[in-house]
Every structure is written in structure tokens, then in C-alpha cells.
Amino acid sequence: xxxxxxxxxxxxxxxxxxxxxxxxxxxxxxxxxxxxxxxxxxxxxxxxxxxxxxxxxxxxxxxxxxxxxxxxxxxxxxxxxxxxxxxxxxxxxxxxxxxxxxxxxxxxxxxxxxxxxxxxxxxxxxxxxxxxxxxxxxxxxxxxxxxxxxxxxxxxxxxxxxxxxxxxxxxxxxxxxxxxxxxxxxxxxxxxxxxxxxxxxxxxxxxxxxxxxxxxxxxxxxxxxxxxxxxxxxxxxxxxxxxxxxxxxxxxxxxxxxxxxxxxxxxxxxxxxxxxxxxxxxxxxxxxxxxxxxxxxxxxxxxxxxxxxxxxxxxxxxxxxxxxxxxxxxxxxxxxxxxxxxxxxxxx
Ligand code: EPU
Numbered sequence: 001x002x003x004x005x006x007x008x009x010x011x012x013x014x015x016x017x018x019x020x021x022x023x024x025x026x027x028x029x030x031x032x033x034x035x036x037x038x039x040x041x042x043x044x045x046x047x048x049x050x051x052x053x054x055x056x057x058x059x060x061x062x063x064x065x066x067x068x069x070x071x072x073x074x075x076x077x078x079x080x081x082x083x084x085x086x087x088x089x090x091x092x093x094x095x096x097x098x099x100x101x102x103x104x105x106x107x108x109x110x111x112x113x114x115x116x117x118x119x120x121x122x123x124x125x126x127x128x129x130x131x132x133x134x135x136x137x138x139x140x141x142x143x144x145x146x147x148x149x150x151x152x153x154x155x156x157x158x159x160x161x162x163x164x165x166x167x168x169x170x171x172x173x174x175x176x177x178x179x180x181x182x183x184x185x186x187x188x189x190x191x192x193x194x195x196x197x198x199x200x201x202x203x204x205x206x207x208x209x210x211x212x213x214x215x216x217x218x219x220x221x222x223x224x225x226x227x228x229x230x231x232x233x234x235x236x237x238x239x240x241x242x243x244x245x246x247x248x249x250x251x252x253x254x255x256x257x258x259x260x261x262x263x264x265x266x267x268x269x270x271x272x273x274x275x276x277x278x279x280x281x282x283x284x285x286x287x288x289x290x291x292x293x294x295x296x297x298x299x300x301x302x303x304x305x306x307x308x309x310x311x312x313x314x315x316x317x318x319x320x321x322x323x324x325x326x327x328x329x330x331x332x333x334x335x336x337x338x339x340x341x342x343x344x345x346x347x348x
Contacts, residue, residue, distance in 0.1 A: 088118025
């Protein structure tokens with residue numbers, strides 16, 4: 001257990017903040033010990049993976065456990081599919097590459113997403129037409145109160161757009177140990193996302209490797225590399241609004257793009273809802289590429305806020321508040337955060 005631990009290298013925004021206590025966890029016993037340590041001192045505990053979706057508003061007063069548990073195992077197979085279990089501390093992109101090289105298909109569209117495997121179900125990561133919930137069969141968790149290991153099915157995870165039960169009823173209650181995916185033995189190419197289809201339009205029958213390469217190339221061209229420019233990917237979610245609200249905005253902004261919301265168990269989704277690109281809204285407010293102190297709006301993708309050097313959390317928050325205010329004023333649409341603020345915005 002390390003004290004007053006500097007978190008700058010553990011958050012992709014590269015913000016300065018310290019954890020009162022910090023420890024790297026490699027197995028369940030160490031995790032149970034850390035939980036006991038926090039309980040004995042009546043301190044809050046939070047789990048940190050790659051730190052790629054968090055914004056530390058200030059020092060964390062409790063215990064941060066950094067998951068570094070490793071392991072990728074095949075747990076079942078049939079003629080068509082292979083069930084692969086990956087430990088929560090595995091790098092997400094490393095896992096996607098591993099599966100590609102093992103000819104286990106389905107994850108190619110999710111290449112190059114920063115962070116670790118354990119974070120993937122929490123926000124149901126998604127990109128280029130695929131959401132991870134489509135491939136997850138179950139999630140192994142440790143109950144932070146009872147210490148019991150349990151398995152949650154995909155349905156029990158209540159996945160939605162950048163959402164799951166781990167952000168709601170089970171927030172801080174269950175700690176993800178591993179995730180099991182059902183992958184395909186045969187290539188299953190998904191070119192449903194326009195930008196990806198366009199990138200591969202010259203290839204008649206793209207291979208999973210070509211899809212993987214194209215996704216990496218698009219991401220590299222649009223999204224800032226966090227090792228070069230601090231950021232946490234999309235700072236806001238794409239707003240999901242009902243058709244009446246959409247029709248109202250269209251009166252003033254007839255070229256507002258929209259995307260159908262995927263149906264099934266999404267929290268908000270019925271055919272009455274549409275998703276509108278936050279990047280478009282932010283661009284129209286004029287914030288694209290602008291700087292506010294050392295905080296900025298990324299030129300190639302205004303959904304991403306960046307740290308141009310030594311921005312403080314307060315700089316980023318002030319910029320985010322202004323963007324949200326302007327978008328609400330101009331379009332009557334409330335942007336929702338995609339990045340997790342720690343502590344949450346509601347608390348002091
Ligand atoms: N757009 C603009 N101006 C821009 C960029 C985009 O108007 O400068 C509009 C365009 O209408 C474009 C639309 O936004 O068609 C969508 O843009 P893009 O394909 O870049 O995707 P996005 O909706 O902005 C989402 C995810 C990304 C994911 C991409 C690709 C969210 C919050 N973000 O962004 O995820 O990589 O789709 O699937 O859903 C992340 O979660 O951190 C993340 C990067």
C-alpha cells in the first residue's frame with residue numbers, strides 16, 4: 001500500500017492528483033486484503049484500470065486499487081464459437097490483438113480503445129458499429145461487501161449505450177475480475193459504420209486484419225494519442241433525444257445528423273428515440289479547436305477535450321461546463337458526461 005500516491009501516470013488526461021492510498025492488485029487475495037484495509041479505516045475504495053475514462057477533480061481521500069491481474073484462457077469451444085475469458089487487468093487493445101492473431105473474430109471494430117478489459121463492460125465500450133455487449137457472455141465479479149465471487153450473465157449486466165448496471169445499482173459494490181466473450185471462428189465482418197465502410201470501399205471482401213487495420217487508422221487520424229496529448233476519449237455521450245425534441249431542433253437546424261438507437265435492452269431505446277452527434281452540436285457552437293487556458297477542444301474530433309500541457313482539472317471542468325451551457329442554450333439539448341468525474345460532480 002503506497003501513501004499519497006501521484007496519479008498523473010495513471011490517468012490518460014495526465015492530471016495531477018494524489019491517492020491517499022494506492023495499491024496494484026494481481027490476484028483476488030490482494031483485492032480482499034485491500035478491501036479489508038479500507039473497511040478497517042472507514043475509507044472509500046475505488047478500482048482503477050487504465051485511467052482512460054476518468055477525470056480526477058482533486059485528490060482521492062481513500063484507497064485506489066489498480067487492477068493488474070492477467071490471464072487469457074479458452075473456457076469452451078464449439079465448431080463455430082470459442083469462449084475466451086480475459087482477466088480484468090489485461091490491456092483491452094492487447095486482448096483484441098491476441099484474439100485477431102488467434103483467429104477468434106468479432107472484436108476487430110473495437111481495436112485501439114484505451115483502457116483494460118475490466119472497464120469494457122462498465123461503460124459497454126463501443127466503436128465503429130459494434131458494442132462489446134454483443135460479445136460478452138458473462139462477467140465474473142467479487143462482491144466488495146461479502147467477498148464472494150459471483151458470475152453475472154450478459155442480461156444481468158443491463159447494458160445500454162455507454163451504460164451498464166455497474167454504473168448504477170452495482171456501482172462500487174461488485175469488482176470485475178474477468179470477462180468472458182463468445183468469439184467466432186469464422187470472420188464476421190461488420191461494416192455497418194459509414195466511415196469504416198468508406199475506408200474499406202476499395203476492398204471487395206475485407207479480412208478481419210484489414211478491418212482491424214482500418215479501425216486503427218481511422219482512430220489514429222481522428223482521436224488524439226493519450227501518450228502525446230492528454231485526453232479521455234469522448235468527454236460527452238452522444239445525446240439520445242425523442243423524436244418530438246428532434247423535430248423541434250430540426251426546424252432551426254435542418255442538417256442535424258441523426259442515428260437510429262440500437263433496440264433491445266438499452267435503457268432508453270425504443271424506436272421513438274434518436275441519437276444525435278455531440279461532435280456536430282459542439283462544432284456548431286464554435287468550440288471546435290478552441291483553447292481555454294491549457295484545456296482545449298480537439299480540432300479533429302470536438303467530442304474530445306484535451307490537456308495541452310499542464311491543465312488542471314478545474315480548467316477542464318470549466319471548459320466542459322461552458323460547452324454544456326452553450327449547447328443547451330443553442331439547441332435545447334443537455335449534454336451528458338461520458339467521462340467519470342472523481343469524486344462525482346454532485347459531491348463537494
Ligand atoms: N462530427 C462533426 N464534426 C466533427 C466530427 C464529427 O460534426 O468534427 C459528426 C458527424 O456528423 C459524424 C458524427 O459526428 O458523422 C460521428 O462522428 P464519429 O464517427 O467521429 O463518432 P462519434 O459519434 O463522435 C462515437 C463514440 C466514439 C467512437 C466513434 C466511432 C461516443 C460518445 N463516442 O463518436 O467513442 O470511437 O463513435 O464509433 O459514443 C469514446 O467513447 O471515448 C469514443 C472515442
